[in-house]
Amino acid sequence: MLQAHSFLWHYLWLAPHLLQVVLAAMVWRRGLHKLFPIFFAYLVFEAIEEFTLYGLDVIPSVSPEMFWRAFCVGLIIEGFIKLGVIGELFFHLLQPWPVIAKVGSRLITGTGTALVLLATLAAALVVPDNTHWFISGSHILQQTFYIVECGLLVFLLSFAAYFKLAWDNCAFGIALGIGILSCEHLASWAVMANGGLLDRRQLLDFLNMATYHLCVLIWFYYLLIPQKSATKFAVLLPENNLDIWNRELERLLQQ
Amino acid sequence: MNLAIILVIAAVVALGIILRLAVTQRLQGKSSASLAGTIRPIDLAAFRNLISPSEDDYLRRRLPPAQFRAVRRERLRAMAAYVHVAGRNAAVLVRVGEAAMANGDPRIAEAAHQLVNDALLLRRNTTVALARIYLALAWPNSGFAAVRVVDRYQDVSSTAMLLGRLQNPAVPVRLSSLS
Numbered sequence: 001m002l003q004a005h006s007f008l009w010h011y012l013w014l015a016p017h018l019l020q021v022v023l024a025a026m027v028w029r030r031g032l033h034k035l036f037p038i039f040f041a042y043l044v045f046e047a048i049e050e051f052t053l054y055g056l057d058v059i060p061s062v063s064p065e066m067f068w069r070a071f072c073v074g075l076i077i078e079g080f081i082k083l084g085v086i087g088e089l090f091f092h093l094l095q096p097w098p099v100i101a102k103v104g105s106r107l108i109t110g111t112g113t114a115l116v117l118l119a120t121l122a123a124a125l126v127v128p129d130n131t132h133w134f135i136s137g138s139h140i141l142q143q144t145f146y147i148v149e150c151g152l153l154v155f156l157l158s159f160a161a162y163f164k165l166a167w168d169n170c171a172f173g174i175a176l177g178i179g180i181l182s183c184e185h186l187a188s189w190a191v192m193a194n195g196g197l198l199d200r201r202q203l204l205d206f207l208n209m210a211t212y213h214l215c216v217l218i219w220f221y222y223l224l225i226p227q228k229s230a231t232k233f234a235v236l237l238p239e240n241n242l243d244i245w246n247r248e249l250e251r252l253l254q255q
Numbered sequence: 256m257n258l259a260i261i262l263v264i265a266a267v268v269a270l271g272i273i274l275r276l277a278v279t280q281r282l283q284g285k286s287s288a289s290l291a292g293t294i295r296p297i298d299l300a301a302f303r304n305l306i307s308p309s310e311d312d313y314l315r316r317r318l319p320p321a322q323f324r325a326v327r328r329e330r331l332r333a334m335a336a337y338v339h340v341a342g343r344n345a346a347v348l349v350r351v352g353e354a355a356m357a358n359g360d361p362r363i364a365e366a367a368h369q370l371v372n373d374a375l376l377l378r379r380n381t382t383v384a385l386a387r388i389y390l391a392l393a394w395p396n397s398g399f400a401a402v403r404v405v406d407r408y409q410d411v412s413s414t415a416m417l418l419g420r421l422q423n424p425a426v427p428v429r430l431s432s433l434s
Contacts, residue, residue: 194258
């Protein structure tokens with residue numbers, strides 16, 4: 001069951017990307033591609049990339065070197081598109097609030113720079129797991145991209161939580177999906193890049209593909225299931241209760 | 256392989272943080288009704304007194320250096336408590352404003368937008384002010400003013416009052432002892 005080229009393997013490689021094509025079409029129909037153009041480009045590119053790689057994998061005349069070269073090129077483009085998606089989410093979150101947009105931009109730039117340095121250091125410490133540079137190189141490249149993506153997403157969600165910024169349902173779903181994907185992929189590509197589970201690599205492939213499937217379903221749910229009209233309570237502000245505050249302050253000063 | 260273990264642990268922690276924040280975010284939307292009770296009013300007169308440079312100068316002149324540092328640290332701790340509450344209130348007001356923004360009345364929606372804007376600015380200022388207060392705790396002789404936080408808090412208080420009046424004209428709303 002958990003072997004390469006088993007039915008489950010074919011299903012997990014193809015099904016999420018078929019769903020992704022359907023999702024891209026529905027995103028287009030609902031006009032969401034205008035709101036999230038980079039995410040839309042990601043959906044389309046990822047589907048094309050994976051169908052191409054699947055074809056290269058199953059066609060016997062294609063050499064492993066050619067497959068890995070195509071894989072490398074695809075992951076570089078995909079990595080930059082995903083960073084663009086994170087930027088797009090950040091823009092959506094802060095666009096209505098220019099008062100914190102500047103500080104937010106500075107913080108995410110600083111965080112991104114620190115993460116790139118950290119990822120470069122991690123890449124330098126990796127002992128290549130394969131004699132073919134393009135195989136070990138692509139593993140290291142995956143690890144590098146996922147360190148940056150994972151860190152940026154944690155920052156993005158933490159920033160929103162700290163300022164209690166409300167997420168739009170679609171943006172939240174995209175962030176959640178990419179967040180889960182980045183964390184799981186970081187763990188599995190780090191294991192692969194550092195030579196772990198050499199004889200059971202297919203298990204990591206299954207884990208990666210299953211996680212991707214889950215994330216596509218998350219995007220389906222948040223982007224296409226009609227959002228319940230968020231219950232907006234007319235929160236009435238309280239009257240001043242200075243006595244309580246004074247008691248709290250006294251208690252604090254007496255500590 | 257050590258690097259892989261570190262990265263796997265980091266990824267698991269990051270996943271935990273992301274899922275926790277996601278759950279909090281979802282629950283946040285459902286608990287808006289109980290928000291109002293979490294606002295804690297601030298006595299701005301006492302706060303202003305606490306951050307007054309002239310008060311600090313007076314204490315510096317009157318007290319021996321060691322005693323002044325001890326008193327100054329106490330005042331900074333009290334100041335931090337005020338700023339912390341102001342920041343917490345700002346976070347609550349962001350959510351109150353966001354909840355009110357969906358209101359059909361354009362006046363209420365506009366006041367709510369203004370409230371969120373002011374509250375975000377206050378939240379940002381309190382974060383910076385807290386960092387500076389904790390820094391000043393290490394060097395009590397250094398000058399530090401949190402006047403901007405107080406002023407901003409008054410602005411937010413005024414906006415909140417406006418929103419409160421628009422939402423319910425019968426109930427007076429005050430988040431501080433000054434208006």
